Amino acid sequence: MSKGVGLDIGTMNLVAARNKGKAVETQRIRDAFLDLPANAKKVLKLSGASYVEHNGDLLLIGDDALELANVFGREARRPLSRGLVSSQESDSLDVLAHMIEKLLGAPQEKGEHCYYSIPAPPVDNPERDVIYHKRVFERIVTDCGYTATPSNEAMAIVFSECAADGFSGLSFSFGSGMTNIALAYHAVEAMTFSVERGGDWIDGGAATALGGTAARMCSLKEAGIDLMNPVGREQEAIVFYYKELVDYALTWAGNEFLRRGLEQTVTRPVPIVISGGTSTATGFLDLFNSVLDRKRKKFPLKVTEVRAASEPFDAVARGLLVQANQEYEE
Numbered sequence: 328m329s330k331g332v333g334l335d336i337g338t339m340n341l342v343a344a345r346n347k348g349k350a351v352e353t354q355r356i357r358d359a360f361l362d363l364p365a366n367a368k369k370v371l372k373l374s375g376a377s378y379v380e381h382n383g384d385l386l387l388i389g390d391d392a393l394e395l396a397n398v399f400g401r402e403a404r405r406p407l408s409r410g411l412v413s414s415q416e417s418d419s420l421d422v423l424a425h426m427i428e429k430l431l432g433a434p435q436e437k438g439e440h441c442y443y444s445i446p447a448p449p450v451d452n453p454e455r456d457v458i459y460h461k462r463v464f465e466r467i468v469t470d471c472g473y474t475a476t477p478s479n480e481a482m483a484i485v486f487s488e489c490a491a492d493g494f495s496g497l498s499f500s501f502g503s504g505m506t507n508i509a510l511a512y513h514a515v516e517a518m519t520f521s522v523e524r525g526g527d528w529i530d531g532g533a534a535t536a537l538g539g540t541a542a543r544m545c546s547l548k549e550a551g552i553d554l555m556n557p558v559g560r561e562q563e564a565i566v567f568y569y570k571e572l573v574d575y576a577l578t579w580a581g582n583e584f585l586r587r588g589l590e591q592t593v594t595r596p597v598p599i600v601i602s603g604g605t606s607t608a609t610g611f612l613d614l615f616n617s618v619l620d621r622k623r624k625k626f627p628l629k630v631t632e633v634r635a636a637s638e639p640f641d642a643v644a645r646g647l648l649v650q651a652n653q654e655y656e657e
Contacts, residue, residue, distance in 0.1 A: 330435055330655050332473070333647025334427070334443040335480070336464055338407040338504030338527065339604055343430045344644035351648065353641045356426050359403040361392040386422060393542075402542050410446045410504030410521065411460045424467045434472045440654040441473035442647040444480040446505050450520040450579060476651075479519050481509030483646030488600045488636050495595070497628060499576060500643060501603035503527045506576045510584070510628075512593050522579050524572050526605035532571075533564040554610035569608070573618045577626070584627050596629035602636035602643065611635075 335342040341356045363385045392403045406412070406419035406426075413419050431441065445461045461477050468475035484498040494514035500507040503526040510517040526548070530541040537560060547561055557563045584590070601615060612635050619626070619633065636642035 329652065330439055331648060331651030332431060332439065332441045333483070333644040333649070333651055334431065334441055334468065335483075335641075335644040335647065336407075336427075336444050337502050337604070337643075338405065338410055338525070339502065340640065341426055341430055342641055342644040344641060344648040346648065346652065351641075351645055353638075353644055354430055355640070356430050357389045357393055358407060358423075358426070359389065359392045359405055360422050361387045361401070361403050363387055388422060388426060393545075402540065407504060410449075410502065410523070410525070411455070411457060412463055420463065420467075423464075424470070427464075427467050428471050431468070431471050431473065437472065438474045439472070440476065440651045441468050441471075442476045442478045442483075442651040443468055444483060444643050444647060445477045446480055446502075446507050447509070447519040447521045449505065449523045450583065451522050455523075478647055478650055479507070479509060479516070480643050481507040481519060481521075482511060482516055483643045483650070484600055484602045484636060485509060485511040485514075485646065486649045487642045487646030488602070489598065492598055495597045496600050497580065497597055497630070498600045498602065499580075499606075501525060501572070501576075501601065501605035503604060506572065506603070506605075508576060508580050508583075510580075510589070510593065510597075512597070517589055517593060518583055518587055520579070520583055522576055524575055525603075529565060529568040529572060529605070532568045533561070536564050537561060548608060552608055554608050554614045556610070566614075569611070569614060570618060572605075573615050574622075577619060577622055581622070581626050581628070590627055593628065596631045598631050599633045600636055601633065602639045604640055606635065607639050 329346040333344040339358055341358050342353055344351055344353045406423045443464055445457055448457055449455050465475045481498045481500045484500055485494055485496050489496040495512050497510045505521045505523055505525050507521045509519045530544040533544045534541045552562050554566050554569055557566045616633055
């Protein structure tokens with residue numbers, strides 16, 4: 328196994344990528360936890376569920392936490408909120424450190440390079456920055472024995488998916504907490520930013536509109552929904568918010584491209600690459616294209632094609648791994 332690791336720190340999932348021979352091996356942990364009474368410990372041991380003991384409480388982590396929360400009509404607690412470390416979760420840093428240590432394991436050598444993802448500052452909320460988020464994960468990854476390097480989430484998608492395009496492309500990482508957007512031209516970062524809307528925004532909006540819970544809307548999405556053929560009021564509401572999210576992201580991409588004067592620099596058409604867990608719903612690419620088609624005449628950037636990342640859940644981690652591997656090239 329060659330050296331270097333990519334670590335995608337998402338609001339919904341933590342994903343690590345390593346080289347194993349000529350292939351890339353990825354591992355994932357759901358970024359969620361649920362507090363349970365201490366007397367549940369024996370049951371958790373029997374079930375094989377992952378949990379953390381913290382200040383006398385039991386914190387169920389990962390997929391088990393989300394599934395149990397849905398069964399009991401509760402909302403799973405999330406260490407990250409709207410793409411960044413949650414200020415409302417006092418236990419979040421301890422839980423995140425445990426998850427990352429479990430996911431990364433021991434480094435193959437002291438100071439092995441680990442590139443970890445950070446979002447770009449949200450352009451629709453200038454008061455919010457990513458400095459604390461970046462430094463917290465630098466400390467956690469370093470404590471695990473690695474040399475930690477932060478790297479932009481959406482740019483990682485370009486490194487993962489656009490080699491055949493000369494590392495030129497406009498990437499959209501539709502995550503749970505945020506949507507990150509990057510434009511690269513011949514491997515040079517031309518623009519990066521995020522917007523504070525993603526899968527959680529869809530779940531919350533649809534839940535509020537129908538009087539349900541965000542956990543219910545999330546489970547409906549993950550059970551399988553065709554965005555071009557919704558069935559029932561709940562799925563229809565989810566689709567409405569999907570369309571609004573795509574329109575919002577494309578509008579900001581066009582506005583930022585013009586605001587930064589990039590029409591004089593980026594002179595050739597580039598592909599759009601779609602990634603992130605929120606983009607994995609059936610029909611998402613068709614929905615994205617339908618929204619883009621309505622905006623195409625006014626969209627300032629010429630586009631060769633719109634395609635999905637080969638591995639939407641893993642694309643960021645794989646792109647980070649590409650960068651980590653470069654540390655070992657002479």
